[in-house]
Amino acid sequence: MAFGFDTFINRNVQKIVFRVELALTAGNYNFRKTEKTETGYNELSYKVSQQTASLAPQLLYNLYNKDTFKAYVGVGAILNYSNYTKNKYTNQYINPANNTQDKPVEINNYLKFESPWAYYTLRTGVVLHNKYEVALSYQPPADITRYMTYAVEYSSWAIGFNYLFIK
Numbered sequence: 006m007a008f009g010f011d012t013f014i015n016r017n018v019q020k021i022v023f024r025v026e027l028a029l030t031a032g033n034y035n036f037r038k039t040e041k042t043e044t045g046y047n048e049l050s051y052k053v054s055q056q057t058a059s060l061a062p063q064l065l066y067n068l069y070n071k072d073t074f075k076a077y078v079g080v081g082a083i084l085n086y087s088n089y090t091k092n093k094y095t096n097q098y099i100n101p102a103n104n105t106q107d108k109p110v111e112i113n114n115y116l117k118f119e120s121p122w123a124y125y126t127l128r129t130g131v132v133l134h135n136k137y138e139v140a141l142s143y144q145p146p147a148d149i150t151r152y153m154t155y156a157v158e159y160s161s162w163a164i165g166f167n168y169l170f171i172k
Contacts, residue, residue, distance in 0.1 A: 006030075011169070022065040022077070031056045033091070045100035051115070052095075057087040063128065075132040083126055083144065089118045116157065119149050124159075138167040 007028035014021040036051045063081025094115035098107040124147035130140030146158040
């Protein structure tokens with residue numbers, strides 16, 4: 006869910022738009038891996054849920070600007086505050102040779118994720134009749150952990166359909 010506000014840098018020319026968006030998002034992630042050992046294998050899983058509030062100031066430049074059709078490109082920053090729940094790592098050893106399996110080892114809050122984090126976004130889109138917007142945005146990888154030997158990254162592509170309430 007997202008809400009936003011647009012204003013033209015120069016209302017008469019309408020080439021550059023300053024946009025601010027506020028968004029609330031949530032995602033559930035489940036990662037699984039099987040590691041072979043000499044006598045069997047380990048079933049590894051990691052589950053985490055992420056809830057995020059984002060503030061995204063952006064500058065959009067209208068490449069084509071008519072009343073019924075606008076095409077733009079833009080760049081912006083995204084400032085996030087995230088909460089992580091169901092943060093659980095599980096490891097279970099299984100030996101198929103003698104049909105046994107160990108009790109799963111579960112570790113809660115195995116990874117420490119950053120609550121505040123930021124990254125930038127690239128965006129392009131079209132506006133039809135000053136009311137309907139279709140946009141494509143890309144958020145390149147951003148680290149959401151702070152470990153020396155590895156990182157968990159967040160990245161996304163998004164397609165958006167917006168309705169512009171006020172002309």
